[in-house]
Amino acid sequence: MSVMNKFLNYFGLQEETPDTGKEAFDAEEEQEIETPAFEQRKQIGKHNVVSIHSQKNVRVILTEPRTYDEAQEIADHLKSRRSVVINLQRVRRDHAVRIVDFLSGTVYALGGHISKLGPNIFLCTPDSVEISGTISDLYAEEADYSKMR
Template sequence: MGVMNRFMNFLGLQEEEEIIEREQAYDTNGEPEEHAGEVRKVKNNVVSLHSQKTSKLVLCEPRNYEETQDIADHLRMRKGVLVNLQRVRPEQAMRIVDFLSGTVYALNGAISKVGPNIFLCTPDSVEIQGTITDMVNDNA
């Protein structure tokens, strides 16, 4: 295999390919013995099970609708986002929640309300378990 093929294989730009290697084994007398070619498959899509050691949760407090794109970018990078919408006007808060709902839906994630004007948005790699009820509903 040429140097260019090895480089492309290292970068993962080539599909799975078979590499035939001939190895020489030495017997006890020190004379080389030739064995039949050994076939081995190299897979470029090997993923470590411990590649993502820590999950990140990003806290965001947008002050206008334009900052919503940054929140969506965090979700696309597979990070959970806790969004506090208490500092924006109610009509902008509705637009932000609508945008984030669409983003989360497209990423197969979830969105949950955890308090008044506070939402937890997560990608599909994070599972939300349990619910938080509003204190106003419990007192009624």
């Protein structure tokens, strides 16, 4: 009932009509319509909370192996789901090739990725890290550029 109807009923100027429940239903609809949009979004969004920090301690390991035997330590870091940057400039060429072959197999078995960052520098990542983009070989570009002159 509206306020005006209640007022008229109080003074006996109008007959009281029984409450059919329809007015109560209309009042609930009005209350739902009047709920601010930000409160509705708040109610909807409170169940969709997703943490953007999936791993608390993300580490990137920098290594400079001097022998082939250190390749297993690098593989252990990959198994622990850590990214590893490997600088092979201090290793003999034949050992560097063997290390890269070993790490390529390790990365493949773990479902990760391996990328060349520069001359004798590689990045190995586990499957939880995605590598996008490329780094071009500057030395090859400079050689091509000097030939064009």
